[in-house]
Amino acid sequence: MNFTNIRVFFSKTGNAKYISHLDLYRAMGRAVKRSKLPVWITEGFNPHIYMTFALPLALGIESAEESVDLRLTSEIDAERVAESLNSVMPCGLDVIRVSAPLRKASEIQKARYKITAPAETMREIDEFFARPVIEITKKTKKNTQVIDVKPLICWETEYLTLPAGSTLNINPWNVLSFDSINVKRVGILCDDGRVFA
Numbered sequence: 001m002n003f004t005n006i007r008v009f010f011s012k013t014g015n016a017k018y019i020s021h022l023d024l025y026r027a028m029g030r031a032v033k034r035s036k037l038p039v040w041i042t043e044g045f046n047p048h049i050y051m052t053f054a055l056p057l058a059l060g061i062e063s064a065e066e067s068v069d070l071r072l073t074s075e076i077d078a079e080r081v082a083e084s085l086n087s088v089m090p091c092g093l094d095v096i097r098v099s100a101p102l103r104k105a106s107e108i109q110k111a112r113y114k115i116t117a118p119a120e121t122m123r124e125i126d127e128f129f130a131r132p133v134i135e136i137t138k139k140t141k142k143n144t145q146v147i148d149v150k151p152l153i154c155w156e157t158e159y160l161t162l163p164a165g166s167t168l169n170i171n172p173w174n175v176l177s178f179d180s181i182n183v184k185r186v187g188i189l190c191d192d193g194r195v196f197a
Contacts, residue, residue, distance in 0.1 A: 003040055004072040006081060007101040007197075012063040013184075016092025021056040027090050028068055034088040037081060040071040054105045054196060055164055055188055058171045061113070062184040067196070069101055102197045103190055111164035112187040113172055121178050122158075129155035136174045149175060164188065 041047050052069040078098040085095045134150045154161040162170040172183050188196040
């Protein structure tokens with residue numbers, strides 16, 4: 001059987017930012033089923049729709065562009081795929097575009113976020129990122145360690161760039177503990193600096 005791999009780019013905004021990654025996986029699976037697209041179902045003991053998310057988003061964070069990879073059993077026009085999915089997507093999840101995958105998730109190195117908050121809070125955030133040392137507690141499956149992330153992050157007015165991917169992934173909430181702020185992921189960057197596509 002011939003397969004067609006596609007990458008679906010979608011936004012996650014409003015109350016949808018409170019959907020956990022596990023619930024997002026379920027919601028996307030239900031939407032794909034309702035769309036009637038000819039998606040490939042895995043074989044074996046627990047058959048399910050083949051879906052791969054490039055970089056799971058932390059709870060409470062909006063995103064301008066997330067992606068999920070699907071595998072189709074027949075070729076379909078990208079616009080038709082987008083229309084079929086958008087007609088059944090939950091509120092707050094909107095397909096932006098559909099294309100063939102160009103980059104591998106293993107190439108992801110950084111994520112860029114836009115931070116919005118009241119003026120006073122933004123001044124506090126500026127002061128925080130001006131510190132010579134910014135230590136966070138990073139938990140893994142094996143241990144817990146304190147690391148200085150100052151050399152690893154970039155703060156430019158409203159934009160925060162953090163390490164992301166399989167090697168080192170820093171959650172924005174690890175470094176942002178301020179009230180009344182909104183965090184929105186606006187870009188995922190690969191190791192060569194180009195946008196993940």
